Amino acid sequence: MGTRSVVPFGPQHPVLPEPIHLDLVLEDEKVVEAIPKIGFVHRGFEMLVEKMDFNELVYVADRICGICAFIHSMAYCQGVEAVMSVEVPPRAVYLRTIWSELARLSSHLLWLGLMADAFGFESLFMQSFRIREKIVDMLEEMTGGRIILGVCRVGGVRRDVTNETLAEIVRRVKDLGAEMHRLADIFMQDDSVRHRLVGIGVLSREQAADLGCVGPMMRASGISRDTRTLGYAAYGFVDFAPVVETDGDSYARCSVRIKELFQSVDIVAQAASKIPAGEVGVKVSGYPEGEYHSRCEQPRGEVIHYVKGDGTRYLQRYRVRTPTFANVPALVKMLQGCELADVPVLVLTIDPCISCTER
Amino acid sequence: MSDSAIPEGPIRNPLLNPREAQTVEEIPLSTLLERVQNMHSERWRLVHAACTRLVADQEVNYCFDRDGQSLDSPDAASLHGMHTLRVRLPMNDPELPSISRFYWSAFLYENEMHDLFGITVKGMAVDFKGHLYTTMVPTPYVTKGEDHGD
Numbered sequence: 001m002g003t004r005s006v007v008p009f010g011p012q013h014p015v016l017p018e019p020i021h022l023d024l025v026l027e028d029e030k031v032v033e034a035i036p037k038i039g040f041v042h043r044g045f046e047m048l049v050e051k052m053d054f055n056e057l058v059y060v061a062d063r064i065c066g067i068c069a070f071i072h073s074m075a076y077c078q079g080v081e082a083v084m085s086v087e088v089p090p091r092a093v094y095l096r097t098i099w100s101e102l103a104r105l106s107s108h109l110l111w112l113g114l115m116a117d118a119f120g121f122e123s124l125f126m127q128s129f130r131i132r133e134k135i136v137d138m139l140e141e142m143t144g145g146r147i148i149l150g151v152c153r154v155g156g157v158r159r160d161v162t163n164e165t166l167a168e169i170v171r172r173v174k175d176l177g178a179e180m181h182r183l184a185d186i187f188m189q190d191d192s193v194r195h196r197l198v199g200i201g202v203l204s205r206e207q208a209a210d211l212g213c214v215g216p217m218m219r220a221s222g223i224s225r226d227t228r229t230l231g232y233a234a235y236g237f238v239d240f241a242p243v244v245e246t247d248g249d250s251y252a253r254c255s256v257r258i259k260e261l262f263q264s265v266d267i268v269a270q271a272a273s274k275i276p277a278g279e280v281g282v283k284v285s286g287y288p289e290g291e292y293h294s295r296c297e298q299p300r301g302e303v304i305h306y307v308k309g310d311g312t313r314y315l316q317r318y319r320v321r322t323p324t325f326a327n328v329p330a331l332v333k334m335l336q337g338c339e340l341a342d343v344p345v346l347v348l349t350i351d352p353c354i355s356c357t358e359r
Numbered sequence: 360m361s362d363s364a365i366p367e368g369p370i371r372n373p374l375l376n377p378r379e380a381q382t383v384e385e386i387p388l389s390t391l392l393e394r395v396q397n398m399h400s401e402r403w404r405l406v407h408a409a410c411t412r413l414v415a416d417q418e419v420n421y422c423f424d425r426d427g428q429s430l431d432s433p434d435a436a437s438l439h440g441m442h443t444l445r446v447r448l449p450m451n452d453p454e455l456p457s458i459s460r461f462y463w464s465a466f467l468y469e470n471e472m473h474d475l476f477g478i479t480v481k482g483m484a485v486d487f488k489g490h491l492y493t494t495m496v497p498t499p500y501v502t503k504g505e506d507h508g509d
């Protein structure tokens with residue numbers, strides 16, 4: 001056994017946009033143990049249920065994260081709607097589906113850019129962000145918000161979108177598909193990219209299941225599980241299948257996210273073609289009484305919003321389990337045995353969203 | 360667990376915005392480990408674990424799913440489902456055995472319960488000893504209301 005040394009990684013690190021700390025125990029250049037620490041910016045907003053009523057809390061849910069904001073607010077609203085037996089109009093759930101997929105596109109493109117930055121491919125980073133900017137522009141045109149959309153509410157959505165606008169959005173998203181193909185070709189075929197990703201951080205199918213992985217982390221290890229197949233919102237009415245890879249390495253995780261880009265484009269087009277006319281919200285009266293675990297598939301995987309009401313305007317408990325929280329144990333296992341130089345890439349392959357996790 | 364034993368995911372739900380069947384089973388604390396061991400051997404997935412502060416006591420929920428099967432109908436391929444094991448703990452000196460011997464990834468949930476709710480969890484696979492979260496006051500989720508007088 002060589003001499004062991006401990007190298008602190010984070011919470012401030014060039015590849016980390018948000019703070020997470022790892023104590024890396026090394027033997028020479030090999031990581032033998034990784035001890036994570038989070039909680040540097042823990043906000044404790046779950047306790048805001050004591051001061052904000054269940055309708056106001058939608059604004060808080062929308063601000064849990066700057067990347068997957070919409071899906072957080074949707075998951076929260078679905079939880080309250082389930083407790084209160086609110087029937088959301090069909091047009092609203094289709095709009096939620098479309099915005100969710102645009103948010104997924106935005107998030108995956110952001111991740112691809114950050115990944116390219118992590119292995120030093122600056123022009124690829126810029127191309128990813130250039131395409132993402134167009135997605136964010138579309139969200140702004142439809143909702144008025146680029147990041148925090150603020151369009152979800154208990155009982156529906158706050159804004160409608162005309163069918164003409166939807167048709168135009170679909171046309172532009174499909175056009176972006178061609179640009180994303182060029183981006184995908186580089187990620188999937190460039191030797192320098194493959195050199196940094198293939199065979200790095202392998203997580204077997206069995207490990208992914210035992211460690212409770214979610215999202216692309218799990219699907220890259222061969223498990224075909226996607227919360228969208230539960231059929232929430234309008235996902236029961238669009239045709240798609242979970243994207244699965246079997247190698248379980250960093251390249252497979254990258255591949256899953258890239259294929260999900262095109263899947264999202266397809267889901268947006270399907271939903272826009274099937275969206276019915278009608279109202280986009282219903283009036284909600286009364287207070288929530290009961291409990292429900294609302295689950296949605298965020299870009300990083302399954303998110304849980306647990307709401308429990310006791311018949312008053314304030315919820316008794318609001319709890320969010322984010323996908324990054326579920327994927328941290330797998331990260332700890334993946335880091336064991338890797339080279340120190342691969343740590344930044346491996347941390348990024350779980351697509352960490354610490355602001356979500358520090359809810 | 361063999362590869363073939365890992366479930367392949369639920370059947371697509373054909374309803375618009377459906378709700379999952381979710382069951383809650385309150386169990387005595389003394390049976391928690393046995394029940395969790397059974398869930399693990401029956402290949403249930405630990406979805407999450409969380410604590411809720413009530414008026415006189417607190418409850419801890421361990422949520423499981425098995426992708427398309429509910430506990431009420433383990434052989435029927437229902438469309439969705441989640442089962443929660445719930446234990447109640449006193450507000451003063453609450454203590455739990457760790458389930459991380461069965462579900463290793465539970466150590467994060469358990470450290471969170473310790474740091475935010477002041478629950479002593481014995482036998483965690485990774486024990487941060489109160490340093491998972493950096494908080495201004497100890498166990499803020501149970502002491503906050505008292506500190507602020509609301």
